Amino acid sequence: MHVRFVLTCVVVLVALSVGSPAHAAGGKGCTQAELEIGVCHITTNNGKSVDIESAKTVGEVIKDHRRETQRINDTNPGETIYTPVVDLRTRDEKFADCNTLWGLMNRCVPPIERPADQPAPKDPRATQPITITDLASFSPAPGTLAGEPDNLGVAGLPTNFTTNAAAHTRSGTLFGYPVTARFTPATFVFRYGDGQTRTTTTAGKTWEALRVPQFTPTDTSHTYAERGAYQASVDTVYTAEIDLGTGYFPISGTLTIPGPPQSIQIYEARTALVAHTCDEDPAAEGCPAS
């Protein structure tokens, strides 16, 4: 057991001596930056012992420099430092002081409360009000018109119209700020091409969507009096909201975006009494096979 103990101790001693690298000398190292600012630990070898010169960190050197600069400024006799005299008392304090001294003579007038100057708002909305016309450059989508059935119609019978205009967003810059604008159709002005217009708040629905038979009058339908080709169109009246990164807020006013013309053919329907249906007599006038 005694021999084992001695052995263990030897092992521990060896381990300790190996664990301390001679070259590192305990210094924390020295980079080029530290060399240049003069904060390096210098290891000196005096015989067997190793000394490390005490050194500062980069931050400490800079702090010392500041302190030194301050000290020179404070004590430099050749330089006079002019300090502006500023009365730091508030209006109330001044009044109180004044009243103490002069109150008996009724010379002091209490300060009038005035609203503080409004700080200049940084929000571009406030510095430069954004109007709806500024947003015209964002070119909201024009609504296209579709006549039903298939851009055809019959004089004297309602032709149904729908438009595809819907709410959408556009991104761009306004006064140098990135802006997202959301355009929502508020009203639609259907221009039927025969001089008649109709303003609606609906974009219109197909007969099928409305679940009504063809040629049923709808909120957007129009009945042409005469046959012919008409150039119909729809103006979409948009309201706008913009987002400058803090959420949408509305812009007053509306933007009217005219849609492209759509050619509508209106036919004349004639009625005639016939002896047979087209199924019975496909070759009869007006039947498919004729």
Added chain:
Amino acid sequence: MTLATSTVRALGALSAGLLTLGMLSACTPTPEPDPKPTKTALFASDKEAFKAAEETYRAYLSAYNSIDLSSRDALEVTRKYVTGPYAASEREAISELQAEKLTRTGESVLIAFLGEAYERPDRIRARVCSDVSGTDLLDTDGTSVVPDTRPDRYALEVLFEITGTRILIAEANAVEDSSCTSASS
């Protein structure tokens, strides 16, 4: 000591076991040792290693001399030359200089490079003598923050580490070396 004693006991038992195992396996054919990639030294001679290390150090110093502390990339300039504790310390020091908005002027000059040891396979030690007297660090007022006590020259014990085919500065310690301070540049 109880722990140490039991450790020795355990070691003893283990070695006895290994010995028995060795005796047993003596009768069986020795299996071919698995081919393991051995680390071969990158440089054939010390001279080559020292030359490569010196080139690295010169390149590093040249890169450092080009540092613009006001640039965001200042920390990246020397990155490919440094590693380990040196890289960490340097990053910290440069960050501090940047935080204080200091401006660096002038150039550090390598006066001497002396290879000391090529510890195969991946370490090179060298003594470097560097002159920093031409450099200055100025605060925002243009006043130097360098203390008067800064030596003009430093002798450094530099440890390089070889990683793949690259030599990187891993450690540097300033040492006293009168031959550096008196050497002619």
